[in-house]
Amino acid sequence: MPHTPVWFMRQAGRSLPEYRSLRAGVRMLESCRRPDLVTEITLQPVRRHGVDAAIFFSDIMVPLDAAGVDLDIVAGTGPVVAEPVRTLADLDRVRLLDPAAVSYVDEAVRMLTAELLDKPLIGFAGAPFTLASYLVEGGPSRNHTQTKALMYGDPQLWHALLDRLADITLTFLKVQIGAGVSAVQLFDSWVGALSEADYREYVQPHSRKVLDGLADAGLPRIHFGVGTGLLLPAMAQAGADVVGVDWRTPLDQAAKQVPGHPVQGNLDPAVLFAPWEVVEREVRRVLAEGRSAPGHVFNLGHGVLPETDPTVLTRVVELVHTLSAR
Numbered sequence: 001m002p003h004t005p006v007w008f009m010r011q012a013g014r015s016l017p018e019y020r021s022l023r024a025g026v027r028m029l030e031s032c033r034r035p036d037l038v039t040e041i042t043l044q045p046v047r048r049h050g051v052d053a054a055i056f057f058s059d060i061m062v063p064l065d066a067a068g069v070d071l072d073i074v075a076g077t078g079p080v081v082a083e084p085v086r087t088l089a090d091l092d093r094v095r096l097l098d099p100a101a102v103s104y105v106d107e108a109v110r111m112l113t114a115e116l117l118d119k120p121l122i123g124f125a126g127a128p129f130t131l132a133s134y135l136v137e138g139g140p141s142r143n144h145t146q147t148k149a150l151m152y153g154d155p156q157l158w159h160a161l162l163d164r165l166a167d168i169t170l171t172f173l174k175v176q177i178g179a180g181v182s183a184v185q186l187f188d189s190w191v192g193a194l195s196e197a198d199y200r201e202y203v204q205p206h207s208r209k210v211l212d213g214l215a216d217a218g219l220p221r222i223h224f225g226v227g228t229g230l231l232l233p234a235m236a237q238a239g240a241d242v243v244g245v246d247w248r249t250p251l252d253q254a255a256k257q258v259p260g261h262p263v264q265g266n267l268d269p270a271v272l273f274a275p276w277e278v279v280e281r282e283v284r285r286v287l288a289e290g291r292s293a294p295g296h297v298f299n300l301g302h303g304v305l306p307e308t309d310p311t312v313l314t315r316v317v318e319l320v321h322t323l324s325a326r
């Protein structure tokens, strides 16, 4: 590539008026099951911003819904699970994923790769810990108290749950890979709530099962979480190729912690609300810090916030391309 590649987590979604009008009256999970909508929503930010990759429009809860978990994605709240998973009997309700139950994902990925030609389509899934946090809490949570209570209180059930989630995630990602995605990102958004020791004991084996299970496919595996400044080496060792970094950790520091790994990130999504001079200064800093890694994919440090002015995102793409042109 003649410049540093750039895309944004949550580039598709509520920051775009064209997304809001397409989604009017359609529930989130329903939109994920419709290949025509998925294709159009995935392409919207590619057309508008000229980003270097598309990210498949779906949600981390889609494979759990397809595996028989009764859940909804509520606007302004997030995923809500009807009956939280806290006992062995509850775990029986989380079935393995039959690839045929997500045939709409296969169909949408095929439609997209045909439209995108050479531009990469990034597939994704939620990592076992982050999926478990929604299943055990029953919804979004600040302190993950029920999740940690299960993790510390019944390690055997915990590991059985995470093993099941790893299997589901692996199946979901293999469907996307089989249909033609060029890279995958495993989101462990909330794993920064754990210490490194607990990460290694309770989470890493399960994330490794997913990432190692994709090694044969030979495509880049990106691994990202929020607040993971102290977990980056352990997350890289879980089997990531590219390590996603949030805005709290400068990319040069991150690069030192994960030698040999390209990094992805990490402009603070809130900086996009600051005056343009500040945005420009911060983009320059992120690019400069990213140069110490063996590769840099420019991104935000977490997803695009819904109130973001999309014209600022387009300017950021242009700026990254101009400043990094070689």
Ligand code: CP3
Residues within 6 Å of the ligand: 008, 009, 010, 011, 012, 013, 014, 023, 028, 055, 056, 057, 058, 059, 060, 061, 073, 074, 075, 076, 077, 078, 079, 124, 130, 187, 189, 303
């Ligand atoms: O553009 C993209 O990045 C692709 C689409 C995408 C969505 N969800 C669409 C979505 C991706 C990659 C996700 C992943 C996801 N979902 C994560 C991991 C990424 C992260 O941000 O850390 C998590 C934790 C979820 C769970 C989830 N789903 C949350 C927290 C929310 C937001 C709740 C809200 O309304 O504020 C959702 C719903 C969701 N997923 C929306 C979108 C566009 C908003 C729903 C809407 O438009 O009504």
